[in-house]
Amino acid sequence: MSIGLALIVLSGCLSSGPNENSINTMVAQIVSEAETQTAAAFTITPIVTSTATLTSTSTQTPTLTLSPTPIFTFTPAIPQISVSVPTNCRVGPGAAYRRVGALLVGESAQVYGRDPTGRYWFIQNLDSPGNFCWLWGEYATVTGNFIALPVFTPPPTPTFTPTPLPDIKVSYAGKDTCVGWWIEVEIKNKSDVTFRSIALTVKDTVTNITISTSADDFTDLDGCLTVNTNNKMNPGTTHIVSAPAFAYDPTGHKLTATVTACSEKGLNGICVSEQITFTP
Structure with a gap:
């Protein structure tokens, strides 16, 4: 139109x-x-005929996978050592060295080195703050970066100097009397140790009576009037020592005398004993 x-x-x-x-x-x-007007007035709308096809569609719900939370283990800068059995700590790696402390069960010490064999650890000495010692690793557990520890050359093995052993020679010296009867024994110091105390026991095997004494000196009663006393027995010297008195004359009886001599007063220090049997 x-x-x-x-x-x-x-x-x-x-x-x-x-x-x-x-x-x-x-x-x-x-x-x-x-x-333009015709195109605007007449719009052909296509009719699309579709055949629906049923398709089974499986909708999957994504599974959330949780990554485990990392566990951060604290590694100390200085390795630590502990033991399952109380262990001595020494000035060197070995039993020949002097003991200066110990690491007990439940304690922990810092480790600063090891010996060339890997059997001993150089640690802080908990018994002496500020000092160090060597710990045997048999019962030890070390935590931390011990691989980086330096290897220390241990001190020389100490020269063993044996402690002089005390030695005495005891013999029957006679019988004396004043008020009662007592036995006298002769004691010779055969060692390099100085003795400062003594114990003397005498047993009458016939009457089964035992008398004894101990003192911080060496006394000889010579009858009723003379008393000889020495406060020590030097190496190589010999002294006569009197036992307590019996109330009877033990002549003809079998007696046993036991002498103990010690390097310190009060029967302390290094001690040695000897026993003799005799008949006065």
Whole structure:
């Protein structure tokens, strides 16, 4: 309908005598407008016929995978050592060295080195703060980066100097009397130890009577009037020592005398004993 109207208008225009170019231009415009209006008025909507196909679709719920929370283990900068059995700590790696402390069960010490064999650890001495010692690793557990520990050269093995053993020689020296009867024994110091105390016991095996004494000196009762006393027995010297008195004369009885001599007063220090049997 729009085209017809346009043609009518066009006829009117032609009657007034426009030129050909003007007509062509106007026709082109009208056709263009008509096509635009027709396209706008008539919209072909395609009808799509589809055949539904049922497809089983499995919807999967994603499974959340939890990564385990990392456990951070604290590694001390200085390795630590503990023991399952109380262990001595020494000035060197071995039993030949002097003991200066111990690491007990439940205690923990810092480790600063090891010996070339890997059997001993150089640790802080808990019994002497500020000092160090060597610990046998048989019952030890070390935690931390002990691989990086330095290897220390241990001190020289100490030269063993045996402690001089005390030695005495005891013999029967006689019998004396004043008030009662007592036995006298001769004691010779055969060692390099100085003795400062003594114990003397005499047993009569016939009457089963035992008498004894101990003192921090060496006394010889010579009858009723003379008393000889020495406060020590030096190496190589010999002393006579009197036993307590029997209330009877033990002559002819089998007696046993036991002498103990010690390097310190009060029967302390290094001690040695000897027993003799005799008949006065």
